[in-house]
Amino acid sequence: MSRPPQNNYAHTPVGVKICGLTEPAGFDACVTHGADWIGFVFFERSPRFVTPEQAATLSRRTVGGPERVGLFVEPDDALIENTLRHVPLDILQIYATDERARFIRQRFGLPVWLSRPVATQADLPATCPVERILIEPRPPKTATRPGGNAQRLDWSLLQDWQPSYNWMLAGGLNVETVEQAIRTTRAPAVDVSSGVEQAPGIKDPEAIARFIAHARSAGAP
Numbered sequence: 001m002s003r004p005p006q007n008n009y010a011h012t013p014v015g016v017k018i019c020g021l022t023e024p025a026g027f028d029a030c031v032t033h034g035a036d037w038i039g040f041v042f043f044e045r046s047p048r049f050v051t052p053e054q055a056a057t058l059s060r061r062t063v064g065g066p067e068r069v070g071l072f073v074e075p076d077d078a079l080i081e082n083t084l085r086h087v088p089l090d091i092l093q094i095y096a097t098d099e100r101a102r103f104i105r106q107r108f109g110l111p112v113w114l115s116r117p118v119a120t121q122a123d124l125p126a127t128c129p130v131e132r133i134l135i136e137p138r139p140p141k142t143a144t145r146p147g148g149n150a151q152r153l154d155w156s157l158l159q160d161w162q163p164s165y166n167w168m169l170a171g172g173l174n175v176e177t178v179e180q181a182i183r184t185t186r187a188p189a190v191d192v193s194s195g196v197e198q199a200p201g202i203k204d205p206e207a208i209a210r211f212i213a214h215a216r217s218a219g220a221p
């Protein structure tokens with residue numbers, strides 16, 4: 001839970017998570033181009049939803065490679081348990097309360113990342129109850145899911161923000177915007193889903209390659 005959280009551009013490459021892998025071409029692009037993390041979405045109302053079996057099949061395409069992150073929206077224990085029975089996940093990304101996230105971390109013995117919606121500076125969490133917080137835009141009331149809406153956060157909210165915990169920037173990033181987002185927010189890591197897709201749920205391997213390259217160059221000395 002303690003790691004230098006801000007990117008000072010001097011030494012630390014920006015971490016990159018590509019979320020919502022559903023098919024081999026996207027998965028392979030993440031491996032080839034050195035994503036740090038790939039995300040599987042275990043939320044049925046998402047166009048990126050995969051079953052535990054599908055995630056396991058994709059995951060077996062390589063040994064090692066990016067860490068596997070399982071994304072869950074207010075999951076019960078049985079869903080996580082059943083998923084882990086099929087696919088070995090390295091990290092659990094959760095939409096839930098602080099208390100529930102702490103419980104899940106304890107119960108499953110895995111690092112937990114907690115997503116937090118932000119609309120104003122008052123929404124920026126003061127503390128992190130688990131391993132990392134994902135800072136995302138607050139979804140519109142009409143949204144059918146809490147993330148993956150290609151909606152961009154107002155980065156200026158984070159300009160002078162220096163949390164003492166590990167965090168990641170998510171929401172509406174793409175090949176064109178990721179460098180500016182990192183420079184404005186000094187995010188130590190970024191997460192993208194919609195911005196590297198050719199259609200909802202289908203990743204664009206070329207966009208994945210370019211996104212990773214742009215993110216890395218924004219964090220280069």
Ligand SMILES: O=C(O)c1ccccc1N[C@@H]1O[C@H](COP(=O)(O)O)[C@@H](O)[C@H]1O
Pocket residue numbers: 019020039041043046047048071073134136145146147148149150151170171172173191192193194195
């Ligand atoms: O990707 C989804 O469909 C999704 C569904 C439910 C919760 C979160 C989801 N995705 C996460 O949302 C952000 C940003 O996505 P985008 O780049 O704006 O499309 C990211 O953290 C995804 O992990």
